[in-house]
Amino acid sequence: MAQRTLAGINPNLTVTKFQTFAQQIADRFTEERMIARLTELFGALALLAGHDRLYGVTAYSVGRRTPEIGIRMALGAERGSVIAMVMRDAMLQAAIGLALGYRWRCCACDSCSRSSTASPARMRA
Numbered sequence: 001m002a003q004r005t006l007a008g009i010n011p012n013l014t015v016t017k018f019q020t021f022a023q024q025i026a027d028r029f030t031e032e033r034m035i036a037r038l039t040e041l042f043g044a045l046a047l048l049a050g051h052d053r054l055y056g057v058t059a060y061s062v063g064r065r066t067p068e069i070g071i072r073m074a075l076g077a078e079r080g081s082v083i084a085m086v087m088r089d090a091m092l093q094a095a096i097g098l099a100l101g102y103r104w105r106c107c108a109c110d111s112c113s114r115s116s117t118a119s120p121a122r123m124r125a
Helices: 002-009 021-028 030-064 066-074 079-115 120-124
Strands: none
Touching (some): 021 030, 030 066, 030 079, 066 079
């Protein structure tokens, strides 16, 4: 119907691709969506790898401190206090990793924004 209406207005006008506005927007941003999904995937994989490494370091630390933990328990330490000691060490490692990672991200984003080419809007300002 729309093609007939357009042909009635201007017979020389050829319509090669007829889409709704929503379809045009969806087609326009397919590459950006793919990049966003890949970024999400790599972020999830990095989170999983970080979790795995934190577990490994905590297990190694507890393994090395087994005699100390045994002596603490023999001297009457509560089970909860020993678990709290181990969790405190693990959370300290995670907090240091988060702080360093956040700082690295800020530096990387700053250097990326400085090295990108100037947009036309910035050039007018």
